Amino acid sequence: MDTDEEPDAVPADGTVPAPAQAGPARQRRHAELVGLIDDAQQAYYGRDAPVLTDAAYDAMMVELERLENEFPELRTPDSPTQRVGAPHEVTDFAPVEHPQQMLSLDxxxxxxxxxxxxxxxxxxxxxxxxxxxxxxxxxxxxxxxxxxxxxxxxxxxxxxxxxxxxxxxxxxxxxxxxxxxxxxxxxxxxxxxxxxxxxxxxxxxxxxxxxxxxxxxxxxxxxxxxxxxxxxxxxxxxxxxxxxxxxxxxxxxxxxxxxxxxxxxxxxxxxxxxxxxxxxxxxxxxxxxxxxxxxxxxxxxxxxxxxxxxxxxxxxxxxxxxxxxxxxxxxxxxxxxYPPEEVNTRLRDIRVNVGRTGRVTPYGVMDPVRVAGSTVAMATLHNAFEVRRKGVLIGDMVVLRKAGDVIPEIVGPVVELRTGAETEFVMPTHCPECGVELRPEQESDKDIRCPNQRSCPAQLRERLSAAASRNALDIEGLGDEGAAALLAAGVLDDESRLFDLTADDLVRVEVFTRAATRKELTGERAAPAPGVVDGRVLSAVGVKLLANLEAAKGQPLWRVLVALSIRHVGPAAARALAARFGSMAAIRAASAEELADTEGVGAVIAASLRAWFEVDWHRRIVEAWAAAGVRMADEEPGRPVDDRTLSGLTVVVTGTLEGFTREGAKEAIVARGGRAAGSVSRRTDFVVVGAGAGSKAARAAELGRPVLDEAGFRTLLEKGPAGLAGKGPSAQK
CATH class of the missing domain: 3.30.470.30 (DNA ligase/mRNA capping enzyme)
Known part of the structure; x- marks a missing residue:
């Protein structure tokens, strides 16, 4: 990991210097840790599909806390150290507010x-x-x-x-x-x-x-x-x-x-x-x-x-x-x-995987072994430097550690059990999927990447699958299998045509079709559009994918940003950018300094955004999606993008509002710089009460917090607290 320069020593005259500020390297590491932990929490709490071992997650949290203790300016209210679990995602299950917050445990x-x-x-x-x-x-x-x-x-x-x-x-x-x-x-x-x-x-x-x-x-x-x-x-x-x-x-x-x-x-x-x-x-x-x-x-x-x-x-x-x-x-x-459990197994091979941003990651293929309640046959090795650091050879008996999670870790070899038949892993010099020469993005990087971002089949497959994930556009039916099938059939050659897919396209892809019935083949009964192709017609899965693609066009801006697979831009950064700028056009037009000044973004993410939009085929993806009807702005007509009427305020919404969904009310608050809280406390600035409000309204009265009806809420959004002065009980109770 990069290191910053040590802070100056205390002067000889005994004066105390200003507190040390986190340098660029520590800022980058902090942003990286926040992104990794955000993604891990979404997987664990939001989808119940962990992507990190307990040990790896715990180590990152410890490192993040240590960084924030040393450099308090890095700590924000949205930091993983300051919250429980992952932000609520829209799923098939209705949201429920807990009467009392469910805390985590240190x-x-x-x-x-x-x-x-x-x-x-x-x-x-x-x-x-x-x-x-x-x-x-x-x-x-x-x-x-x-x-x-x-x-x-x-x-x-x-x-x-x-x-x-x-x-x-x-x-x-x-x-x-x-x-x-x-x-x-x-x-x-x-x-x-x-x-x-x-x-x-x-x-x-x-x-x-x-x-x-x-x-x-x-x-x-x-x-x-x-x-x-x-x-x-x-x-x-x-x-x-x-x-x-x-x-x-x-x-x-x-x-x-x-x-x-x-x-x-x-x-x-x-x-x-x-x-x-x-x-x-x-x-x-x-x-x-x-x-x-x-x-x-x-x-x-x-x-x-x-x-x-x-x-x-x-x-x-x-x-x-x-x-x-x-x-x-x-x-x-x-x-x-408890310390993670460890078992021994034979490392049969080391292969590589190419991710959505081109990162090439070696992973071990092992004799299947049961550890911490599940059978494991593969484990990540991160990069070639890590393989050398651990000293593992193909054919080694290795120590495998797993803390009851999905992703295991190879700790190292059992050197005493070597026979001399083991061989050293050699990192490939060319992409195993497209054949392009691999290289680090920067000279100091330990990871190597496939630079063929636009047309490498592996990267495109991963990007399509990531765009459809729950963290992004939540397109059911377009997972790993669907993405691979679309590419194999030649229906897509990059993401730009994703929202232009038609029934005529999907009927060429076997996973989205079914065998035609006799009546459909003979024309005795009208076949489902687009008709019969090679004895097959569009299946219910294919029809549903088209409907889901259409619905995904209306997803909020932050989800669109995540779907673009911009390096370092995860859900937390995307929400912050959408709230600050309000539209894709404003984000594209913003300078690196303006982007970096956004809370929770910083210089590394800002630089990544600017670099991404400088690539012509990246811009064409955004333009093609916009032309297909994908939502590219969250701001309401006539409201300036930089409208921060609720900056620094905490607002709780309870009950049902006629003009807002629960998620819509939350997004309206966040978009104006406020915090949408789930419980009422003495630090709550306003409580918005709709029909069927329960204990939160009573709690607001008990604590003497200002209560608004829906009309008052709209005034607050439009004009801020100053707009409520002199309002009667219909708006402010």
Whole structure:
């Protein structure tokens, strides 16, 4: 990694210099880490399809926190260190606002770090508390809301404030009671928000994968993915056929729950019929905590479900309240993560993959081996320098490490087991797909790339697939297989014609067609447009792809930016650029300085944007998409792009507005420089109340925060807070 110059030493006269500022190299590294973590969080929380190992993700978060602690000017409210999970994405499941934010947990990775956290907690409280220790379930976080004892909603974590409604699916899980037991010694409260993890029991997971394999279907990588895939089915009957279970480990909003300890919350849960872990214990002292951790570290594969660590909590609820929380995690709980598991396997070959920006990445092909709950046969090796640094040879017995995730890591070779038949990996000099000579983009780069960006089949295939992903234009039906088929059939030669595809084009692509019926072949019945070609007609999948392409034209500007595969421009940077400039034309016209000045963008992303738009065929893609009707501006007619009426303000919208969808209201706030929050606090500047508003309106009144109706909201958007002066109760209540 590049390094910046060391800051000047303290002068001899003893004066203290200004705080060190992050130099260009550290700014670039910070932007790179934010982009990688954003993408990983979207994959993990938004799609339940992790793209990084726990160990790799944790290492990046630690490095990011260290950078921001050393150079505080790099820390922004949108930094991954300041939030929980990924921003909510539009999916087939309706959004649900959690009555109380679902926080994440801070992690520690060593006994020394755990001791330090416990010592700080004891010092803050003035006495040693009782510690509640419980195993950390590797499942899918779920929030259950019970109203008057009946299950009202079940939702995923999402970004901690807004999740996805999975109520019909959750009702099929036997462990989740539809109604709490009213005969318990203490009756269920009027409102109870129970948090926990839905998981796939290990034994049942093995049986399910065997069944899927016999049926010729894709198997799940691990129990967590099986749980997520089962719970997010559009058809609840599919979920019902999967033996999912759940364990509750926390409480959110509630009314009438009168207990003083977390352990007594669990006792109440159990009495009401809610599932509680059999693997928790209240203990006194550090030694007892470490003993609990050591015991379950040795027996982690003997449990009902997969675990990846132990959570240590302060049991006393009043003490929890005194300790409080950061923006993303409570200060009264910590997750101790077990070291990643390691196994040995034979490295049979090292091959390379070409990504959407041309980066050529070597990966290992190994004898399949089961590690951390899944079978692994491939692992990334990052670049040729990493292969040499690790010292692995083709044919080596290698150490493979995996922390229950999808992407494993080759740690290094077992040198003692070498036979002399091993061979050294040689990085190819030419692209394996198009034959163009490979080279680094800059002299200092460790990665090499295929410079044939426009017509390299691998890069084009990856770009098309990325454009269709949920992070971008969300075009169902155009994944890896669809993109490859379109290119193989010669229907597309770059992205520019993507939105010009017609039924006549798709009927030439086998994956989007079906065999014609006899009547369609003989003309006895009118064939679906465009008719019969080589005995085939357009299938339902092909018809749906055309409809999805048409719908994708209306996606907001930030998604279009992500779909262009501009290096370094991920969802976070794209949202910031769309909010600041409002249109593709304004972004293209902006100087590097103006782009870099955008919050969350910086010099590296700005330079990448400017370089991208300097390429003529890149510009033709944008122009072709615009001509096809793809949305290229978010601003409303007559509103200046740089209108920042809500700059620095926090606005909460609750209830239903006639003129705005929930996502539309959020985008309107963000586009004007404001923050669209999900909960009301003393720092909230305005609360917009629509029809059917609930507890947030009451919370606003309790805290004395200004409340607006829809007319007032429109005034606020147009004129800012000054425009509300003198407004009556119809706008400002």
């Amino acid at each position: 992690d520690v990775f060593s006994v020394d770090e755990l001791r330090e956290w416990m010592a700080r907690t004891v010092e803050a409280l003035g006495a040693e508390p009782v510690w509640l220790c419980e195993v950390k379930i590797d499942g899918l976080a779920v929030d259950l809301q019970y109203v008057d004892g009946a299950l009202a909603t079940a939702a995923t974590r999402g970004d901690g404030r807004v999740g996805e409604d999975i109520t019909p699916n959750a009702r099929t899980i036997e462990a989740i009671p539809r109604r709490l037991d009213a005969s318990a010694p203490a009756p269920p409260p009027a409102l109870l928000e129970a948090r926990g993890e839905v998981f796939f029991p290990v034994e049942d997971f093995t049986a399910l994968n065997a069944e899927l394999e016999r049926a010729g279907k894709q198997v799940f990588a691990n129990p967590r993915n099986a749980a997520a895939g089962s719970l997010r089915q559009k058809d609840p009957s599919v979920t019902a056929r999967r033996p999912l279970s759940m364990i509750c480990h926390g409480v959110g909003a509630h009314t009438g729950l009168d207990v003083d300890r977390q352990s007594r919350v669990y006792e109440a849960f159990r009495a009401w019929g809610l599932p509680v872990s059999p693997y928790y214990e209240c203990v006194a002292g550090t030694d007892a905590v470490l003993e609990f951790i050591a015991h379950f570290g040795e027996h982690r594969h003997d449990l009902l479900h997969e675990i990846d660590g132990v959570v240590v909590k302060v049991d006393d609820l009043a003490a929890q309240a005194r300790l409080g929380a950061t923006s993303r995690a409570p200060r009264w709980a910590i997750a101790y993560k």
